[in-house]
Amino acid sequence: MTETLLSVEDITLRFGGVTALDSVSFEVHRREFFAIIGPNGAGKTSLFNCLSGMARPTGSITLSNSQLVGQRPDQIARLGVGRTFQNLGLFLTMSVLENVLVSSHIRPPAPTVAGWWGRSKRVEFAAREHAYQILDLVGLADFAHAPVSSLPYGTRKRVELAKAAASNPRLLLLDEPVAGMNTEETEELIAHVYRLKYQLDLTLVLIEHDIHLIMDVADRVLALDFGNVIGLGTPEEIQTNPRVIEAYLGIEHGAAAEPALPTKRRA
């Protein structure tokens, strides 16, 4: 029933003397909505960097049967790992459609100027059609030709989502997709995330600070602190995990404004 898509085994990542991740292991099941929480500096984004090939940890990360550690980011993207960035990885000077088309570059073997003109045309056409389908799913088809730089922040977040989804990922990594959004915008973005998840049959891994949101959407939660796994389980289990509570309460004394662990909101 629960097929493992992503398997992280004992990965450690060090920058100089700092250990960003210390023997982290977990598995993500196919079609799961998996969340990662932890205070600032807990290693959440470092973990994403390892998963997408931008950092090289020791240990093993496998997607289905492919080893990801040691592969280049573009190779990992081809294997089916998509990602959004916390501070957006959009190509500002290009249009919404072009941003999404960037991903389509990886699908069929790329025809170059040397390729057959007719075949190139067909492939270009198919790429555009696919891009429009994705834009429809996040409600951006009307903005296809708008330059990204002309769009408000909330809409840019949706472009970022569409761009990541357009590379046909099996596993989509979302790095704080609703950071800086109000409740209404957050609900709208999460609705788009759900639509993409079901239409494209995605497995999601979400980094999020808003613990209310995680309690609402996640199937399972991984809690990190100082690069160590301090909890792994259902949102209910994580909420009552003493180490997680301590990590979050401990932060309260510090300068960082992390939310305290809230009471259960789900009915």
Added chain:
Amino acid sequence: MTTFIQLTASGIAMGCLYALVSLSFVVLVKATGHFNLLPGSFVLLGAYLTYQANAVFGFNFFIAITFAIVVVTILGVLIQRFIFDRIDRRATQAAAGLAVLLVTIGLLSISQAVTVTTWGADALNLGDPWGLKTVRVGGVALTQRDLWVIAITVVVLVIFWLVMQRTRVGVAMRALATDMEAALIQGISPRKVAPVAWVMSAGAAVIAGVMLSTEAGGGLRPTLDVVAFTALPALILGGIRSLPGCVAGGLVLGVVQMYALGYAPTSFGQSFAATLPWIILIVILMLRPNGLIATRDFRRA
């Protein structure tokens, strides 16, 4: 008035050559992320290889140009694979930018030496395949060569524009130039995109080199690359990353240089028109010192 139109027309033709050379630079900046001097070598080797294929092997002139473009492209791809990639993997961005620049200065000296050894230091005759006749429009005399230069430049520009705007390779190149990390995460492989950029860069440089060295009375000399570097102010004028910008910069530079040639008082000396581009370069860099920043910034840890 006739002189003015005459100078403007010659200036546009000259500007087209500057535009081609600076395109060659910009495309490489976009594809490799580093400003480098290889287009100078490309202009030089391209013109000599065309001479070799045309005058020595006896191929048709346009086949000879194609041959030169292919050879130069292969050289470029090999240089990237074996030198640039290695530097990029091992150095920080700033260090890699400087290392690449210095490496290409070295390669430039080597290509000059190879040229002198292989083809000699004397001027060679590449012929004047464009014809030396002049076409009279009103009172203005345009050489056929100038008309060819303008026509070929327009064709090259249209092809470049179509590739950059209308193909996925073009979109991928622009994506890599804007935000390399995000582009990699989207699955773009610089190794697959780069050859297209090298073909474009080599094409523009070789065509410019050939047209520069068929100039009546000029001929083919091993100092051709120095002429090519006169296009650098055009590049700076247009912003080092913008294709339309460097075309505009090239045209402005060409026309201004011709006006200087025609109108500057003789007391300024004979070399005034030749040094003018460099004076412009210095002034622009004093006003906009950031114009030269070409290295990609990596925002995320």
